[in-house]
Amino acid sequence: MSDRATMLSIARLVPEGSRVLDLGCGDGALLDHLQRERGCSGYGVEIADDNVLACVKRGVDVIQLNLDEGLSMFDDSSFDVVLQVDTLQHLRNAETMLVETARVGRIGIVAFPNFAHWPNRLAILRGRMPVTKRLPYQWYDTPNIRVGTFKDFEVLATKNQLSILDAFGLQEGREVRRLPNVRASTAVFKFERG
Amino acid sequence: MLIAKPQAMQFDAPLPLRCGASIRGYSLAYETYGSLNAERSNAVLICHALNASHHVAGVYEDQPGSEGWWDTMIGPGKPVDTDRFFVIGVNNLGSCFGSTGPMHLNPDTGKVWGADFPVVTVEDWVDAQARLLDALGIRRLAAVMGGSLGGMQALSWTLQHPERVRHAVVVASAPNLTAENIAFNEVARRAIVTDPDFHGGHFYAHGVVPKRGLRIARMIGHITYLSDDVMNEKFGRQLRDGIDLRAAAGPSQGGAAPSGGSDLRTARSVGAYKYSTQDIEFQIESYLRYQGDKFSEYFDANTYLLITRALDYFDPAREHDGKLAKALAVARAKFLLVSFTTDWRFSPQRSREIVKALLDNRRDVSYAEIDAPHGHDAFLLEDARYLGVVRSYFDRIAAENAAPPAAGAQSEAATAPAAPVVEAT
Numbered sequence: 001m002s003d004r005a006t007m008l009s010i011a012r013l014v015p016e017g018s019r020v021l022d023l024g025c026g027d028g029a030l031l032d033h034l035q036r037e038r039g040c041s042g043y044g045v046e047i048a049d050d051n052v053l054a055c056v057k058r059g060v061d062v063i064q065l066n067l068d069e070g071l072s073m074f075d076d077s078s079f080d081v082v083l084q085v086d087t088l089q090h091l092r093n094a095e096t097m098l099v100e101t102a103r104v105g106r107i108g109i110v111a112f113p114n115f116a117h118w119p120n121r122l123a124i125l126r127g128r129m130p131v132t133k134r135l136p137y138q139w140y141d142t143p144n145i146r147v148g149t150f151k152d153f154e155v156l157a158t159k160n161q162l163s164i165l166d167a168f169g170l171q172e173g174r175e176v177r178r179l180p181n182v183r184a185s186t187a188v189f190k191f192e193r194g
Numbered sequence: 195m196l197i198a199k200p201q202a203m204q205f206d207a208p209l210p211l212r213c214g215a216s217i218r219g220y221s222l223a224y225e226t227y228g229s230l231n232a233e234r235s236n237a238v239l240i241c242h243a244l245n246a247s248h249h250v251a252g253v254y255e256d257q258p259g260s261e262g263w264w265d266t267m268i269g270p271g272k273p274v275d276t277d278r279f280f281v282i283g284v285n286n287l288g289s290c291f292g293s294t295g296p297m298h299l300n301p302d303t304g305k306v307w308g309a310d311f312p313v314v315t316v317e318d319w320v321d322a323q324a325r326l327l328d329a330l331g332i333r334r335l336a337a338v339m340g341g342s343l344g345g346m347q348a349l350s351w352t353l354q355h356p357e358r359v360r361h362a363v364v365v366a367s368a369p370n371l372t373a374e375n376i377a378f379n380e381v382a383r384r385a386i387v388t389d390p391d392f393h394g395g396h397f398y399a400h401g402v403v404p405k406r407g408l409r410i411a412r413m414i415g416h417i418t419y420l421s422d423d424v425m426n427e428k429f430g431r432q433l434r435d436g437i438d439l440r441a442a443a444g445p446s447q448g449g450a451a452p453s454g455g456s457d458l459r460t461a462r463s464v465g466a467y468k469y470s471t472q473d474i475e476f477q478i479e480s481y482l483r484y485q486g487d488k489f490s491e492y493f494d495a496n497t498y499l500l501i502t503r504a505l506d507y508f509d510p511a512r513e514h515d516g517k518l519a520k521a522l523a524v525a526r527a528k529f530l531l532v533s534f535t536t537d538w539r540f541s542p543q544r545s546r547e548i549v550k551a552l553l554d555n556r557r558d559v560s561y562a563e564i565d566a567p568h569g570h571d572a573f574l575l576e577d578a579r580y581l582g583v584v585r586s587y588f589d590r591i592a593a594e595n596a597a598p599p600a601a602g603a604q605s606e607a608a609t610a611p612a613a614p615v616v617e618a619t
Binding site: 053 | 590
């Protein structure tokens with residue numbers, strides 16, 4: 001997910017000058033890019049010590065929090081954009097966090113591995129859980145506790161009164177807009193409260 | 195090794211205090227490390243906690259073991275690198291470590307201040323520190339930093355002199371004390387003032403020191419600075435004399451086969467309870483008494499009262515309907531906050547309140563919550579994650595300092611608060 005093309009693809013969804021909250025910001029590379037190239041400001045939220053350190057090192061403001069404890073620290077609509085790039089699938093309370101994302105930000109952007117990508121389907125047809133570049137873990141040893149598909153997210157978003165502003169797949173850094181549920185390893189959604 | 199050299203600065207102009215009194219003819223003890231650059235832009239002020247002083251780093255010449263209290267943090271090549279920063283340690287007014295305090299003469303009466311020393315607040319200390327910086331020719335600090343009570347001073351700096359602070363590093367601190375915290379302070383103070391040797395704070399004239407009170411005050415304090423886990427790990431239920439029953443009956447006896455019964459009886463006689471309510475029975479009691487004794491030898495009782503009171507009083511939100519975000523609206527500094535998960539005296543929750551208030555004001559803030567076992571004391575100890583975060587943050591400050599002025603101005607513009615977000619409906 002950390003490849004540059006993918007990052008740029010998501011960065012393009014963020015309006016210039018936005019105030020951004022990046023949930024599960026990792027080493028802060030995306031925020032760093034948004035600050036430098038798109039005049040954005042904001043904070044990352046991270047739980048892992050080494051990532052917090054990496055953010056501080058590169059001058060990205062980071063708040064060390066466990067997202068499973070919620071976003072009570074952030075006021076309603078206090079950010080233009082809230083990002084969740086490869087974060088949702090690690091969260092115990094994924095649905096709550098999605099709603100929180102929409103509460104805190106005017107726009108939410110979520111990216112996660114699309115389990116319905118065709119190689120995954122093929123693996124399942126062969127009777128095995130997929131192990132791919134995008135989902136490189138064995139079923140018994142994966143940090144991805146929520147696997148979902150492009151279509152699943154649409155259903156969840158509708159259930160929570162989120163209106164999808166843009167949705168596409170990402171494959172090898174390229175946008176996939178035709179049949180993304182089959183053709184893309186990553187699902188990307190941009191949404192707002194309905 | 196960094197050689198520290200204490201200095202003193204005398205101030206003749208009266209310093210008005212929050213209590214209504216003012217103090218004249220006072221002096222502040224301080225130490226500096228490293229050198230001030232030509233732009234005078236690399237000064238870092240270190241504010242001290244309850245029983246510390248201006249001696250933050252290095253050792254005194256020919257005095258081995260005289261390391262400053264934050265020597266893990268400050269020095270050449272350390273997180274707060276004295277090869278790059280001009281670090282100032284300052285001792286607060288009312289202290290017993292060099293700055294004018296209750297043990298000194300009141301110039302108005304010619305007598306020792308004792309209990310008549312005016313009540314000083316965190317804000318007063320910041321005022322006094324600002325005068326020291328004026329005298330040193332430092333207009334703006336690269337950073338102000340402190341832990342615990344020192345963190346409160348750092349925070350207060352950003353409110354009292356927002357234009358003079360570029361960065362504030364607030365460690366294991368709080369926006370005010372909880373009732374529980376004030377309660378601990380009150381028990382400590384009562385222990386001191388009810389000591390028969392206290393003499394209403396004028397014990398100097400009687401040639402005595404309220405050591406009993408100070409000992410108990412320190413014991414209480416010490417308990418609250420540690421975590422239950424660390425205390426258990428360090429002391430557990432070990433008895434002071436002999437061997438602990440469980441340890442004696444444990445692995446060291448493991449090789450001896452079925453005769454374990456008699457071994458156990460031997461162990462019991464060695465590590466037996468004394469069945470005394472007065473004697474030291476457990477290791478932890480011995481440790482606390484030792485710490486209390488040591489403390490009572492060097493700390494001034496009136497200073498202890500003053501400092502704990504300053505802690506109680508600190509509450510920047512008080513004049514803003516209790517709303518911390520409102521109080522912090524004037525701050526302009528960029529912040530780093532650090533807390534420790536096992537610190538129950540200044541819990542992470544308290545640091546998060548400060549973080550939230552800064553977020554509400556759209557200030558630049560980073561927050562690290564270090565999962566350390568040591569409780570409140572963690573802020574003084576070596577922990578790679580903690581020191582790493584502070585080091586990285588000071589690297590960032592140094593990089594800002596090194597950047598040409600134009601780029602610096604640009605980066606300041608880029609981090610200026612954005613326009614208010616329009617509420618989405």
